[in-house]
Amino acid sequence: MAALDLVTPVLSGGGTWRFPANEPLRLDSGGVIEGLEVAYQTYGQLNADKSNAVLICHALTMDQYVASPHPTTGKPGWWPRLVGPGKPLDPARHFIICSNVVGGCMGSTGPASTNPATGRPYGLSFPVITIGDMVRAQAMLVTALGVDTLFAVVGGSMGGMQVQQWAVDYPERMSSAVILASASRHSAQNIAFHEVGRQAIMADPDWRGGAYADHGVRPEKGLAVARMAAHITYLSEPALQRKFGRELQRDGLSWGFDADFQVESYLRHQGSSFVDRFDANSYLYITRAMDYFDIAASHGGVLANAFTRARHVRFCVLSFSSDWLYPTAENRHVVRALTAAGARAAFAEIESDKGHDAFLLDEPVMDAALEGFLASAERDRGLV
Amino acid sequence: MAALDLVTPVLSGGGTWRFPANEPLRLDSGGVIEGLEVAYQTYGQLNADKSNAVLICHALTMDQYVASPHPTTGKPGWWPRLVGPGKPLDPARHFIICSNVVGGCMGSTGPASTNPATGRPYGLSFPVITIGDMVRAQAMLVTALGVDTLFAVVGGSMGGMQVQQWAVDYPERMSSAVILASASRHSAQNIAFHEVGRQAIMADPDWRGGAYADHGVRPEKGLAVARMAAHITYLSEPALQRKFGRELQRDGLSWGFDADFQVESYLRHQGSSFVDRFDANSYLYITRAMDYFDIAASHGGVLANAFTRARHVRFCVLSFSSDWLYPTAENRHVVRALTAAGARAAFAEIESDKGHDAFLLDEPVMDAALEGFLASAERDRGLV
Numbered sequence: 196m197a198a199l200d201l202v203t204p205v206l207s208g209g210g211t212w213r214f215p216a217n218e219p220l221r222l223d224s225g226g227v228i229e230g231l232e233v234a235y236q237t238y239g240q241l242n243a244d245k246s247n248a249v250l251i252c253h254a255l256t257m258d259q260y261v262a263s264p265h266p267t268t269g270k271p272g273w274w275p276r277l278v279g280p281g282k283p284l285d286p287a288r289h290f291i292i293c294s295n296v297v298g299g300c301m302g303s304t305g306p307a308s309t310n311p312a313t314g315r316p317y318g319l320s321f322p323v324i325t326i327g328d329m330v331r332a333q334a335m336l337v338t339a340l341g342v343d344t345l346f347a348v349v350g351g352s353m354g355g356m357q358v359q360q361w362a363v364d365y366p367e368r369m370s371s372a373v374i375l376a377s378a379s380r381h382s383a384q385n386i387a388f389h390e391v392g393r394q395a396i397m398a399d400p401d402w403r404g405g406a407y408a409d410h411g412v413r414p415e416k417g418l419a420v421a422r423m424a425a426h427i428t429y430l431s432e433p434a435l436q437r438k439f440g441r442e443l444q445r446d447g448l449s450w451g452f453d454a455d456f457q458v459e460s461y462l463r464h465q466g467s468s469f470v471d472r473f474d475a476n477s478y479l480y481i482t483r484a485m486d487y488f489d490i491a492a493s494h495g496g497v498l499a500n501a502f503t504r505a506r507h508v509r510f511c512v513l514s515f516s517s518d519w520l521y522p523t524a525e526n527r528h529v530v531r532a533l534t535a536a537g538a539r540a541a542f543a544e545i546e547s548d549k550g551h552d553a554f555l556l557d558e559p560v561m562d563a564a565l566e567g568f569l570a571s572a573e574r575d576r577g578l579v
Numbered sequence: 580m581a582a583l584d585l586v587t588p589v590l591s592g593g594g595t596w597r598f599p600a601n602e603p604l605r606l607d608s609g610g611v612i613e614g615l616e617v618a619y620q621t622y623g624q625l626n627a628d629k630s631n632a633v634l635i636c637h638a639l640t641m642d643q644y645v646a647s648p649h650p651t652t653g654k655p656g657w658w659p660r661l662v663g664p665g666k667p668l669d670p671a672r673h674f675i676i677c678s679n680v681v682g683g684c685m686g687s688t689g690p691a692s693t694n695p696a697t698g699r700p701y702g703l704s705f706p707v708i709t710i711g712d713m714v715r716a717q718a719m720l721v722t723a724l725g726v727d728t729l730f731a732v733v734g735g736s737m738g739g740m741q742v743q744q745w746a747v748d749y750p751e752r753m754s755s756a757v758i759l760a761s762a763s764r765h766s767a768q769n770i771a772f773h774e775v776g777r778q779a780i781m782a783d784p785d786w787r788g789g790a791y792a793d794h795g796v797r798p799e800k801g802l803a804v805a806r807m808a809a810h811i812t813y814l815s816e817p818a819l820q821r822k823f824g825r826e827l828q829r830d831g832l833s834w835g836f837d838a839d840f841q842v843e844s845y846l847r848h849q850g851s852s853f854v855d856r857f858d859a860n861s862y863l864y865i866t867r868a869m870d871y872f873d874i875a876a877s878h879g880g881v882l883a884n885a886f887t888r889a890r891h892v893r894f895c896v897l898s899f900s901s902d903w904l905y906p907t908a909e910n911r912h913v914v915r916a917l918t919a920a921g922a923r924a925a926f927a928e929i930e931s932d933k934g935h936d937a938f939l940l941d942e943p944v945m946d947a948a949l950e951g952f953l954a955s956a957e958r959d960r961g962l963v
Contacts, residue, residue, distance in 0.1 A: 224834045319835075319836075322834070323834040323835060380825065381825070382816065382819070382820055382825075383816075383819035383820050383822070383823040383824055383825065383840070383842045384811065384816045384819045384820070386825070386840050386842050386843060387807075387811050387819060387842050387843070387846055388811060390807070390838075390840075390842070390843045390846055390847075391804060391807045391808045391811065391846070393836060394803070394804050394807060394846075394847070394850070395779055395782075395804045397836070398779075398782075398783065398800035398801060398803070398804055399782065400784055416782035417782060419778070419782070420775060420778050420779045420782055420804065423771075423774070423775045423778060424775045424808050427768065427771050427772060427775070430768075432766060432767075432768040432903070435766070435767035435768045435771060436766055436767050436768070438767070439767040440767055441764065441765070441766075441767065441770070441873060441876075448871060450608045450706070450707040451703075451707060452703075452777060452781070452863060452867065454774075455870075456767070456770050456774075456870065458767045458770050458771050458774070459770060459771070459774045462771055462774055462775070462778075463774075463778070466778070479836060483836065486839075486840065487832060489825060492825075519816070519903075
């Protein structure tokens, strides 16, 4: 990587970091993004020997607000089980970095940003990006924040894809890695569900071929339907049954198309609240990046080959028994490849009926596993 | 049931049967449909003692063309494994009846029909109907065709729900029953997926509050998205992986939002071809009927209580190991209740990676099971 003008590390808080003019982000597609901005949050302080930095990679619809209130919704950070005082990642001990992915809509350059070539929002003129592009931007941000080597790179779902990509592209810059509820490539069913969501967005006439911002409208209905379909895949059948079953909203059926069942009302709420905080084109681009993700493909079809430079990295991979989006078998496939590559990879399948979203929820066994793994990795790193 | 004017039984072919003026269809909602029409097909001839009649109940998007070409698509009948010369149900031996459900769009009265009160298409003024209403209309049709007692009532998926409803409401009019890949009530996840489909339809501005026919438009994009989401649930993850994996449509990625992956192209085709043969409002009404379906609810919450009058009926229940829409556990639940009610219920889970749609596909073990069961039931009935 070319030398960057180092900015003064922001030790607490966050902001938006703009790539230097002579350092465009070079994309896997062959394109570039000039003047890329990366919005990020940090928690805690970088220690004197710069050995306590942790990068958290977010999932599809998450953002940099891992441990602080979301500016739109006002909700607290999205990973309170993992990050916070007394938690496995603690701002008192760690310098925690979380940045909005390239293509996102929370401050990093994405399809809603202004295209410098036209002075108007990119829309579909934004280049298709990959998990590799997201990670490349993160690596440049981490450098700009004064960090050479990360103590840990951590993420679940699409965040776990980024962690794997880090291990492929920047293994020398990390000493441990946590991959939760993830996969090394998108399955046909994963792609199919994403395609339903994209078609729902593009079917909305307010999408306007992606140029809705120019028309002062938003494809809210299409995006809500996309979210509803996706949300079902984040849960499990038993959890839906336990939470909602066939419980009604009111006494008796409406004999119409109102939300009779609580699960309908819940889903509609998931859809309508999502559109308040997310951009439809970002949803298209980020789902596309996930569909394109296939680490083995660029390593002769052998996943282990991708990880050969990461043998010194300590990995922890966790799956959840009821996750049918990135099921245990997919996570185990990653662990086998890491092991075959000569890396140390701890693995556990955690019994849970909460489905894919379990990695964000109250799962004490996960908490304990992460605490134990990170504490051990800290000792290895000489942090404690 | 009140006496009906019997029409001359149509022994081969089919047509549309109109309820007599003094016999409206009384609905579970409390409403009525006057002058209901039921479109049906028959295959074979009713024998002298009227003991060889079989009713086939169709699934959500199927119709009466179980063994003859579909008038819109030109495709052959939808259940060639089960119905035809030399098949378990053979027009040479059986008088086979299949009718389009109430609320459907292939000739039976549904939301696209003319509302006699207004002279315009019903749209959302069509009453919400139930599986019970569908079965009540079938029973009146069967009577009109000169049949008192059916040798068998047969159906998969929503068809299997109708078979169960027959066993609850008209057990004295049947001697055997085949229930494939079905359930006694819709789970929260089943309802959730249907709600996504309905929201996709209603999000389409061409839906026009259900009155699209009055405006000369159709909510094709919304209906296509609904079909795409549903279609994923009809297959299995392993089948999608086996059929499509990550295979591309062309050499290399498009770096855009065209259908790069074969599974995307396949899904888009499923969506676009569906809108040519199905009505969006029918989709709303029939999915609603399925969501409302819950046999135990009207029998003190105990499913076995619903089947107590059906102890003389011989049942065959088959599930498919990779069906996650109506999984084996749901089918087993039906079998347990039938057994507890004192009925004879044969049950098998068939190993298949084809998912829910396996009941329509090439599954030799299913063919053998149905052939054996029906042959035995024919001997019991004295047909052979």
